[in-house]
Amino acid sequence: MSYLDRVIKRNSPNEYPLEAAREAARISFFEIKDFPKAIEYHRFIVLNSTNDKERLQAQKEIADIYFNNLQNYQMAVIEYSKLQQMPHSDAEEAQYKMNVARAQYYQNNFFQAESEIDSLLKLKSEDTTRFSALMLKGNILVGKKEFVKAAEIFKSLIQEFPEKAIQENVALTLAVCYEENNDFKSAIRILEEHKNHYKPPEYIELRIKRLQERMRNAPGAKGFRK
Numbered sequence: 523m524s525y526l527d528r529v530i531k532r533n534s535p536n537e538y539p540l541e542a543a544r545e546a547a548r549i550s551f552f553e554i555k556d557f558p559k560a561i562e563y564h565r566f567i568v569l570n571s572t573n574d575k576e577r578l579q580a581q582k583e584i585a586d587i588y589f590n591n592l593q594n595y596q597m598a599v600i601e602y603s604k605l606q607q608m609p610h611s612d613a614e615e616a617q618y619k620m621n622v623a624r625a626q627y628y629q630n631n632f633f634q635a636e637s638e639i640d641s642l643l644k645l646k647s648e649d650t651t652r653f654s655a656l657m658l659k660g661n662i663l664v665g666k667k668e669f670v671k672a673a674e675i676f677k678s679l680i681q682e683f684p685e686k687a688i689q690e691n692v693a694l695t696l697a698v699c700y701e702e703n704n705d706f707k708s709a710i711r712i713l714e715e716h717k718n719h720y721k722p723p724e725y726i727e728l729r730i731k732r733l734q735e736r737m738r739n740a741p742g743a744k745g746f747r748k
Contacts, residue, residue, distance in 0.1 A: 523546060523549060523550075523554075526542040526543075526545055526546040526549075527542075527546070529541075529542035530542045530543050530546065530563075530566060539566075539570070540566075540567060540570060540571055543563045543564075543566045543567050543570075544563075544567065546559075546563045547560050547563035547564050547567070547580075547583070550563060551583075551587070557587050557591045557592055558592070560583070560587060561583075561584050561587055561588070564580040564581075564583045564584045564587075565580070565584060567580040568580045568581050568584070574609075578605075578608055578609070578610075581601065581604060581605055581608065582605060584601050585598055585601035585602045585604075585605055585621070588601055589602075589621055589624075589625060593628075595624075595625035595626070595628050595629050596625075596629065598621065598622075598625045599622055599625045599626065602618045602621055602622045602625070603622070605618050606618050606619075612645065612646065612647075613647070613648075613651075615645065616642055616645055616647045616651050617651075619638050619639075619641060619642040619645075620639075620642060620651065620654060620655060620658070622638050623635045623636075623638035623639045623642065623655075623658060623662075624658065626638060627658065627661065627662055627665070630665065632662050632665050632666050635658070635662050636659065636662050636663075636666075639655055639658055639659045639662065640659075642655050643655055643656070643659075649683070650686075653679065653682075653683050653686050653690075656675055656678070656679055657679065657690060657692070659675055660672045660675040660676050660679070660695070661695075663675065664695075664698075664699065664702075667702075669699040669700075669702045669703045670699075670703065672699050673696055673699040673700060673703075676692050676693075676695055676696040676699065677696060679692050680692055680693060680696070688716075688719045691720075693712055693713070693715070693716035693719070694713075694716075694720075696712050697709040697712045697713050697729070697733075700712065701733060701736075704740060706733045706734075706736055706737035706740070707737065709733050710730055710733050710734065710737070713726050713729055713730050713733070714730065717730075
């Protein structure tokens with residue numbers, strides 16, 4: 523790495539500094555897991571490469587490292603915003619918006635996250651992307667304690683994407699929304715309807731018993747309050 527850094531710092535007008543930066547970025551990321559250094563080398567490529575595709579890929583690497591490896595969501599939002607100003611496909615636009623929305627959500631910036639998701643949902647996208655976007659919007663609404671709206675989204679996901687909803691435990695999340703709004707009867711109903719999809723079933727049985735106990739102790743619960 524020290525030899526590669528020497529080549530990069532020479533700043534000579536040939537391909538060697540860029541070649542050194544590519545190799546240094548690879549080693550930093552895959553071999554020694556020094557993610558901040560990997561970002562530095564990718565940024566060198568963004569600033570110095572004359573190949574548009576290479577510059578775009580390096581910018582993607584920067585954004586993804588901040589998001590996936592460093593969990594620096596504030597910087598991730600900035601770097602994905604740069605990507606949105608560079609040439610990209612509709613599918614890439616959807617992915618950038620999704621990651622920005624997730625980054626905002628992880629920072630508890632629910633308004634910004636929801637705005638980004640609503641913008642994404644206006645795009646034509648694959649079913650998997652639409653499912654992920656709606657799932658995230660539901661979680662954002664849960665974070666905002668808007669349990670009635672969140673429940674409507676989770677119910678629509680169960681109807682529209684039944685298999686995917688089972689994989690992602692959407693029914694359990696829907697039951698939580700009902701429970702948080704003291705609609706214990708609906709929460710129990712959802713768990714009863716879907717308990718055969720989850721293993722071990724004893725976990726669901728315990729959830730149901732706990733909800734039944736809460737319902738007995740709160741006889742005035744009448745479901746969602748408008």
